[in-house]
Amino acid sequence: MAVATSSSQVLNNVEAVRATLYEALKADDKVVILGEDVGNRGNVFLITKDFVKEFGTERIIDTPIAEASIVGIAVGMAMEGLRPIAEIQFADFIYPAFNQIVGEAAKTRYRSNGEYTVPMVIRTPYGGGVRGALSHSVSVEALFYHVPGLKIVVPSFPADVKGLLNAAIDDPDPVLFLEHKKTYRLIKGEVPDGHYVIPIGKANVKKEGSQLTVVSYGLYVHWALEAANQLEGDGMSVEVIDLRSVRPMDKTAILESVRKTRKLLIIHEDNKFGGIGAEISAMVAEEALFDLDAPIRRLAAPDVPAMGYAMPLEEAYMSSPAKMAEAMRDMVKF
Amino acid sequence: MSAKAGTGSTFERQGLSDEQLVAILRIMILHRTLENRGFALNRQGKIPFASASEGHEAVQAGAAMAFERGKDILVPYYRDLGLDLGIGLTSYEVMLSLFARIDDHSAGRQFPHHYASKKLGLYTISSVIAAQTSHAVGAAYAMKLRKERGRAVLTTFGDGATSEGEWHEAVNFAATHKLPIVFLCENNEWAISTPLSAQMGQPDVYKRAAGYGMPGVVVNGFDPVACYAVTKEAMDRARHGGGPTLIEAKCYRILSHTTDDDDRSYRTREEVDERRKEDPVPAFERLLVEQGVLTLQSLEDLKASILAETNEATDRAETVAYPRPEDLFTRLHEGPWEPWQ
Numbered sequence: 001m002a003v004a005t006s007s008s009q010v011l012n013n014v015e016a017v018r019a020t021l022y023e024a025l026k027a028d029d030k031v032v033i034l035g036e037d038v039g040n041r042g043n044v045f046l047i048t049k050d051f052v053k054e055f056g057t058e059r060i061i062d063t064p065i066a067e068a069s070i071v072g073i074a075v076g077m078a079m080e081g082l083r084p085i086a087e088i089q090f091a092d093f094i095y096p097a098f099n100q101i102v103g104e105a106a107k108t109r110y111r112s113n114g115e116y117t118v119p120m121v122i123r124t125p126y127g128g129g130v131r132g133a134l135s136h137s138v139s140v141e142a143l144f145y146h147v148p149g150l151k152i153v154v155p156s157f158p159a160d161v162k163g164l165l166n167a168a169i170d171d172p173d174p175v176l177f178l179e180h181k182k183t184y185r186l187i188k189g190e191v192p193d194g195h196y197v198i199p200i201g202k203a204n205v206k207k208e209g210s211q212l213t214v215v216s217y218g219l220y221v222h223w224a225l226e227a228a229n230q231l232e233g234d235g236m237s238v239e240v241i242d243l244r245s246v247r248p249m250d251k252t253a254i255l256e257s258v259r260k261t262r263k264l265l266i267i268h269e270d271n272k273f274g275g276i277g278a279e280i281s282a283m284v285a286e287e288a289l290f291d292l293d294a295p296i297r298r299l300a301a302p303d304v305p306a307m308g309y310a311m312p313l314e315e316a317y318m319s320s321p322a323k324m325a326e327a328m329r330d331m332v333k334f
Numbered sequence: 335m336s337a338k339a340g341t342g343s344t345f346e347r348q349g350l351s352d353e354q355l356v357a358i359l360r361i362m363i364l365h366r367t368l369e370n371r372g373f374a375l376n377r378q379g380k381i382p383f384a385s386a387s388e389g390h391e392a393v394q395a396g397a398a399m400a401f402e403r404g405k406d407i408l409v410p411y412y413r414d415l416g417l418d419l420g421i422g423l424t425s426y427e428v429m430l431s432l433f434a435r436i437d438d439h440s441a442g443r444q445f446p447h448h449y450a451s452k453k454l455g456l457y458t459i460s461s462v463i464a465a466q467t468s469h470a471v472g473a474a475y476a477m478k479l480r481k482e483r484g485r486a487v488l489t490t491f492g493d494g495a496t497s498e499g500e501w502h503e504a505v506n507f508a509a510t511h512k513l514p515i516v517f518l519c520e521n522n523e524w525a526i527s528t529p530l531s532a533q534m535g536q537p538d539v540y541k542r543a544a545g546y547g548m549p550g551v552v553v554n555g556f557d558p559v560a561c562y563a564v565t566k567e568a569m570d571r572a573r574h575g576g577g578p579t580l581i582e583a584k585c586y587r588i589l590s591h592t593t594d595d596d597d598r599s600y601r602t603r604e605e606v607d608e609r610r611k612e613d614p615v616p617a618f619e620r621l622l623v624e625q626g627v628l629t630l631q632s633l634e635d636l637k638a639s640i641l642a643e644t645n646e647a648t649d650r651a652e653t654v655a656y657p658r659p660e661d662l663f664t665r666l667h668e669g670p671w672e673p674w675q
Contacts, residue, residue, distance in 0.1 A: 032479070058479055064510065069468040069503035076472020079457065080407070082479070084472075096499075103462050104469070112450035112458035113441040114665040149666050173667040248672075 003190065011191045014184040016158035017123070018047045020165040021085065023195065025055050028083060031169065034061040035070055035087030044089060045125065045184055067093050071100035071122060075108065078120040083169060091126035091178065092135045098143075105174040106149035120175070121168045127180040127219055127269055128318055133309035139218075139270035139301075141246050144176055145279070151175040151200050152247045156221040158189040160244055163198030170197060180218045187222060203250035205257065209239035211332045213257040215280060216267040217243040220319060224267055227325035236332045246276050254280060255288055262293040265331050267324060272300035294334040299327045345625050348563040352627050354399060356636070358420075358558050359622055361395035362615050363637060365416035367644045368425060372432050372446065376593045380652075381432050384446060386589035387413045392614035393520055393553075393583040395420050396561030400569050401488055409457040409470035409489040413520070415447050417490060422454045425643050429651030441664075442657040464491060464498035467517070471504045474513035474578075486514040486572035488565070494525030496539050505580065509546040512577035516568040519580070520555065522587035527600035540582035548578045555585030556614040586612065 004010045011019060024031045033048060039062035042049030052060040063070050067088055074084035088094045094101075101122065108118045128137035141152055153168055153175060155161045161179070168175035206221065207228055216224045221242045228238035239257050243249065258264050264284055266277035277298040284296060299319055301307075307317035347355065365387070372384035387394075390413060398420020401408060410417050415428065427439065431449065434442040439450045440458075450458035457473070459466045470489035477485050495501050496519060508515050519539045523530050530537045543550025549571075553564045561583055568579035586609045590597040597606070622628045628636070663671040 064503070064506060066503040066507070068500045069471070069507055072465065072468025072500060072504065073472035073475060073507060076409075076457075076469035076474075077476050078472070079469060080473040080476035082472075082476050099462055099465060100468070100500075103460055104465055107460065108458055109668075110666050111440050111444055111448070111460065113439060113443070115439065115450040115452055116458045117668075151667075 005190070008190045008192045010188055011158045012185050012188045013158050013161050013179065014045055014047055016161040016191055017165060017179060018049075019191070020162045021048065022051070024085070024166070024169050025051065025059065027195070030081065030083045031085065032059045032061060032077065032082055033085045033087065034063050034074060036063055036065055036089045038062060038087055043087065045181070067096040068100055071097040072104065074120050074122070075100060075105050075118050078118045079108070079116050083119055085121045085123060085169065088122060088124040090136050091124040091140045092138045094124055094140055101144065101150065101174070101176065102147050106147050109173060110149060117172055118174045119172050121165075121177050122174070123177045123179065125179050125181040125184070127182055128307045128314060129182040129219060131309065131311070131314065132307070134306045137307050139268070141178060142270050142275045145247055145276060149173070150247065151245065152178065153200055153245045154178045154180070154217045155244055156180070156183060156218055156242055157187065158191045160198060160204070160242075162191050163196050164200060164244060166195060167197045167200050171200065175200070178218070182219050183222065198244070200245050201248035201250060202244065203253040204242045204244055205239065205253065206242045207238070207240040209237040209261065211237045211261055212239065212263045212265060212328060213254070213261045214238055214240045214265045214267060214328065215243060215254055216240070217246060217276075218269060220267050220269055220324075223319065223321045224324050226321040227328055230321070230325055231328055231332070236329065238328050238332070249280075251283060254284065258284055258288055259291045262291060263331050263334070264292065264296045265299060265327060266296070267299045267319065267327075269318065270301060271303055272298050273303045275300055294331060297327065297331060299324065345621065346559070348559050348566075350399070350559065350562065355559070355622055355627050358395045358399055358562070359618055359628075360636060360640065361398060361416055361420045362391040362558065362618060364419055364425065364640050364643070365391050365394065366615055367640050368419075368428050369415060371644055371648060373593060375432060375648075381434070383593055384432065385412060385592045386587065387415055388588040389522060389586045389613070390520055390555070391416050392558040392618065393518075393555040393561045393585055396558035397488065397490070397518055397565040399562045400565035403455070405455070405485045406569070407455045407457060407470070407473050407485075407487045409459070409466050409473065409487060411459065411466060411491050411495065412445065412447050412461055413492060414490055418447065418449055418456060421456065423449060423451070423456070425647035426650055429647040430654060433651050433654070434656065435651060435654040436657045436661065437654050441661055464495040464501040464504075467491060467495070467501050467504035468507075470515060471508045471513060474508060474515035475511065477514050478511065483575070484573050486516060486569050488516050488518060488569065490518045490520060492525065493519060493521040493523065493530060493533060493539060494528070495519075496542070497525070497533055505546055505578075508578040509548045512575075514572040514575075515578045516565065516572055517578065517580045518565065519582045520585055521582055522585050524587050524591075524601075526591045526595065527597070538582065540580055543580035546580070548580055550580045550582070552582045552584065555583030556612050556617065558614065558618055585614075588613065
């Protein structure tokens with residue numbers, strides 16, 4: 001149970017995002033927020049509620065419903081010296097902005113040989129378990145994971161949200177910041193006061209163990225920890241790694257853990273085919289195949305477009321602590 | 335509005351001095367000379383590719399004269415060699431780009447004429463149509479947020495770009511926030527092989543401005559002085575809080591799209607020959623001689639100096655090294671490149 005102290009407070013993930021954005025706006029006039037309904041509405045999850053009263057409509061910009069130019073305008077602002085934080089209301093709506101993220105933001109430094117840079121954050125809520133149906137539930141990390149020049153952060157805990165969002169805002173290059181919306185109010189934790197930064201690209205071993213390495217990120221880290229703790233009572237020792245960012249990825253942390261436990265299970269909410277787990281599997285097979293005592297296993301979503309609106313379809317698409325515990329048990333016993 | 339170049343009617347110089355008129359002509363001839371050199375180098379097998387903008391010289395040199403160096407920002411498209419030269423890009427930098435040498439702005443990564451120079455106020459672009467338009471709007475927003483006066487953004491594109499959804503989004507946002515920006519459409523009637531009739535229901539891009547709530551202006555894109563005048567008026571309005579303008583300069587793409595395109599598959603020689611009669615370069619040469627701004631001798635001297643400059647730039651750039659294989663790995667993001675980053 002998280003407890004507030006004199007130098008920290010207990011926040012959920014929404015409050016952690018909100019507090020970090022607020023401090024960034026206070027600290028630097030160059031920081032602006034732009035997106036759909038971020039102004040008077042205060043964002044659909046109330047993350048920017050009342051910001052417009054303090055910082056004005058010129059820095060908290062209600063944009064037209066036009067995702068490509070939300071990102072494109074942020075790119076131009078960043079090239080002209082601002083520190084834009086663009087919001088895509090739901091990750092499912094990011095597709096119209098694909099060219100601006102992949103073809104423009106991620107390549108600007110490279111194509112101008114360093115003359116222009118794009119210090120920009122794109123925040124977007126993603127993920128399922130909230131009856132979001134086909135267009136309010138998707139995971140988009142694998143679509144962008146292929147792209148050099150783009151950092152992708154996926155925090156799971158409130159303290160990480162703050163430290164990594166600060167790192168993203170400070171970063172001299174574009175960062176895609178993915179916030180799992182089921183964790184928004186579900187997950188609470190102690191968040192240190194004041195400005196601090198958690199470096200992008202460093203995983204976090206959330207639970208140490210000796211018989212199996214589980215690599216995950218987002219909502220599923222919480223479920224994996226629940227499952228691993230349950231197995232602990234049955235005498236099974238499972239290590240759980242929270243990746244925190246999928247690009248750059250903490251290869252060292254994964255390999256160190258796998259070489260210790262000799263077994264690897266990757267769990268993610270996104271589709272299995274071509275997902276983050278495929279890349280981790282290939283990397284571990286290349287680097288540490290002979291350290292393994294069991295085949296690598298991936299627990300991920302089936303190869304269908306997205307989870308359905310009906311509860312049985314959502315449940316069938318998503319994993320659960322019980323399904324995770326079963327997979328972990330099989331791996332430990334292998 | 336000035337008289338059409340070469341018509342012999344009264345010449346309105348729009349406040350431009352003789353030196354400025356000659357400077358415009360100089361950019362027009364330099365633009366054409368460098369571009370023709372690019373085609374020749376391609377045919378000689380020395381460079382892999384060159385793009386064409388014959389027919390765009392007048393609008394580009396004229397608009398560039400309305401650009402304030404050291405203040406304004408230009409967000410061009412790839413067919414804007416004359417505009418780039420007109421705001422201060424050198425022939426040598428053009429040749430480095432054509433030859434894809436290490437000292438090119440992109441260090442040999444980009445196609446020709448995709449420049450990037452903060453010193454010039456020249457933004458980096460990709461080749462994706464209309465993708466630059468929202469960057470221009472973002473830059474203009476930054477100027478407005480900082481309450482800067484006396485600066486504006488000039489962004490350009492062809493008629494083809496106006497079909498992109500992103501173009502609409504950017505223009506709409508600029509109008510909504512009354513940003514200091516000028517949208518200049520170089521309407522050359524062709525999107526590679528697709529004519530205006532297959533691109534839009536009515537052929538006047540400037541008329542769309544009314545729908546966004548900004549002034550829309552049409553100008554003869556073969557008349558550099560008229561193009562200067564409308565761009566100057568729009569940029570001045572933008573610089574002093576008057577908001578954006580959409581300008582449509584009607585011109586024509588005389589050559590194929592690029593060295594990799596053959597326009598005989600989609601338009602007749604008769605059409606092209608007929609339109610070449612409107613070629614703005616010889617027309618403006620004649621006009622300045624007729625008006626006594628230049629003598630025939632000084633025009634020949636000007637052409638000779640441009641050719642010498644082009645030759646010198648070609649020879650100098652050709653001796654510069656290519657990027658090395660290891661240069662593939664630099665400046666992707668801050669800090670050194672590492673796999674798995």
